[in-house]
Amino acid sequence: MSNSIVIIGAGLAGVTAARCLRAEGYEGAIHLIGDESRLAYDRPCLSKELLAGKVDEPAAILEPDWSKSANITLHLAERVTEIDVANRQVHLQSGGHIPYDYVLLATGSRARRIQAEGGNLPGVHTLRTLEDTHLLKDSLVSAKSLVIVGGGLIGCEVATTAIGFGTNVTVLECGDELLLRVLGRETGEWCRNELERFGVHVERNAQALRFEGDERVRAVVCTDGRQIEADTVLVSIGAEPADDLARAAGIECQPGGGVLVDATGKSSDPRVFAAGDVAAWPLRSGGQRSLETYQNSQVEAEIAARAMLGKPQPSPQVPSSWTEIAGHRIQMVGDINGPGEIVVRHNEKSDSRLLFRVLDSRVEAAISIDDPRDFSIASRLVTRGVPVSTPELTDPQFSLRDFLKAKA
Numbered sequence: 001m002s003n004s005i006v007i008i009g010a011g012l013a014g015v016t017a018a019r020c021l022r023a024e025g026y027e028g029a030i031h032l033i034g035d036e037s038r039l040a041y042d043r044p045c046l047s048k049e050l051l052a053g054k055v056d057e058p059a060a061i062l063e064p065d066w067s068k069s070a071n072i073t074l075h076l077a078e079r080v081t082e083i084d085v086a087n088r089q090v091h092l093q094s095g096g097h098i099p100y101d102y103v104l105l106a107t108g109s110r111a112r113r114i115q116a117e118g119g120n121l122p123g124v125h126t127l128r129t130l131e132d133t134h135l136l137k138d139s140l141v142s143a144k145s146l147v148i149v150g151g152g153l154i155g156c157e158v159a160t161t162a163i164g165f166g167t168n169v170t171v172l173e174c175g176d177e178l179l180l181r182v183l184g185r186e187t188g189e190w191c192r193n194e195l196e197r198f199g200v201h202v203e204r205n206a207q208a209l210r211f212e213g214d215e216r217v218r219a220v221v222c223t224d225g226r227q228i229e230a231d232t233v234l235v236s237i238g239a240e241p242a243d244d245l246a247r248a249a250g251i252e253c254q255p256g257g258g259v260l261v262d263a264t265g266k267s268s269d270p271r272v273f274a275a276g277d278v279a280a281w282p283l284r285s286g287g288q289r290s291l292e293t294y295q296n297s298q299v300e301a302e303i304a305a306r307a308m309l310g311k312p313q314p315s316p317q318v319p320s321s322w323t324e325i326a327g328h329r330i331q332m333v334g335d336i337n338g339p340g341e342i343v344v345r346h347n348e349k350s351d352s353r354l355l356f357r358v359l360d361s362r363v364e365a366a367i368s369i370d371d372p373r374d375f376s377i378a379s380r381l382v383t384r385g386v387p388v389s390t391p392e393l394t395d396p397q398f399s400l401r402d403f404l405k406a407k408a
Contacts, residue, residue: 003028005308006090006098008080008245009106010034012043012294013276013301015062017104020305022070030072031098033090036129037077039064044294046133047157048324052164053137058130083249085269102271102308105246105259106301109239109277109292114149118211124233127154139232140165147171147220147230149208151178155236156191156325159200170228171195172206172220182321184336186344187355187367194326203228241278241290254280258290263314265304273308275300284316285335285364293321318383331372333379334365347371347396354378361387374400 005021007014010032018032034040040061049055067074079093089097111126113119125136136158140146146162148155151173162169171178178195179188192202206226211233212219220228241257252260252268258280265273265281275281276297282288291297296317303315322331336342340359347353352371356378357364363382368375377400381388387406392398 004100005102006031006100007104007106008033011040011108013297014106015040016298016301017305018072020302024309026309032072033075033078033080035079047154050133051137051161083245085249104304105274105278106276107242107278109241112238112240114235116208116210121211121213121217123217124211126235143167143232145229146232147228148234150236153323158234160326163199170201173204174207176204191325198326243278263316264307264312273304275304282316284318291319295320328370331368331375334382336365336367343390343393345394345396356393363388377401
C-alpha cells in the first residue's frame, strides 16, 4: 500500500480521484494541487448560465470543509514545476517538493491560441476559466458586435448566450459546416439553422487572418479579404491537453497532445497515471485520444484511482457529453462520425429527435435533440452493443426499451 499520492490538478478529475481514493479506503497522504486560487468549480456553466448572468457563481465541486474532514492536503494557487520520476517527487513553484508513491496527472487542457496578427489586442478573449468568463461578460455588456472564431461547442454555446445581450453575433467557421467533429454534418447543419433563426450570423469556409484595432480590437479580417466589425472577439478553436509536465519528465505523449495511458489510466511510467482532458485514453471503438467531456473525466478519474490502489478495472471509454445550443439540449454518446449509416428518429409531436450511427445492426453512436428520456436508453444501446433494426429505430411509436428486453 502506498503512503503518498499526489494529484496534480484540482479540477473535476482531480477532485473525483481524491474522493474515490478515500471511498476505497485509502488512508495514506493525498496532496491535491491546483493552480487556481479557488476550490474546484463546475465549468460547463461558464459559457451558459454564468456568462448570461443567471447565476453569480459556478457550483462548487468540492465542499469547503470536505478536504479537511477527508484529510486531504490542498495546495491552491500552486504550480508543479517538475515531476522527478527518478526520485519520485514533485517540485513546487513556491519551493520544496512532495514525495510520492503515485502521481495522478489531472491538469486538464488549455485554450488553443490563434496564430494571427493582433491576437493579443484588448477585447480578444478565450474561454476556459472563471476569470475568462468574467472578462468576456464585462466586455459583452457594452459590446455592439461579437465575432466568434470557431464554430465548435464552446463557440456555439457562447453565440447562444451573447444574443441575449442584444449583441450582433457572427461565427466564423473554417470548415463547411458547424460542429462537424463532435456532432456530424446532419446535426451540425441543424444547429446552424437554429442559431441563424436565433439571429446569429454564420460565415462558413471563413478563416481569421488578423485582428485590427488600436487600443482595442475593432475588426476581424478574413483570409479572403472579408472584414467584419467586432469590438469583442472570442477565439474558440479547440483545446490542447496540458501535458507539459509529462513531456518534460519523459513520459510518453501523443504527438498531437495528451498523455498516452492504458485503459486503467497508467502512463509509460508505472507510477504516473493520467485522467481527464490531459489523458489520451483508449476508446472502445479503437484508437485513443483526449475526450474533453465532463462524464468521461469523472469515470477516468475513478478508474485511475482504483488502479493506483491495486484494483485495476480496465475500461476503454465511450465518449459521452451534452450541450445547450439555441435553446435546445443536445446529448451525445459514441463517435457519430464513422462507418455505417445515419438513422433519424423524429417525434413530430414534441419535435424531438434522435440520430443513430448504425453499423452491422449495432448502434455505435447516438445524438439526442430535446429527448433526454429516450437518450438514456439509446446510451445503453451503444454501450451494450444491443442488436437493432433500422425500421424500428426510426419509428417514434416503437419503444427503444424493447431492444434491451430482447437482449435480456
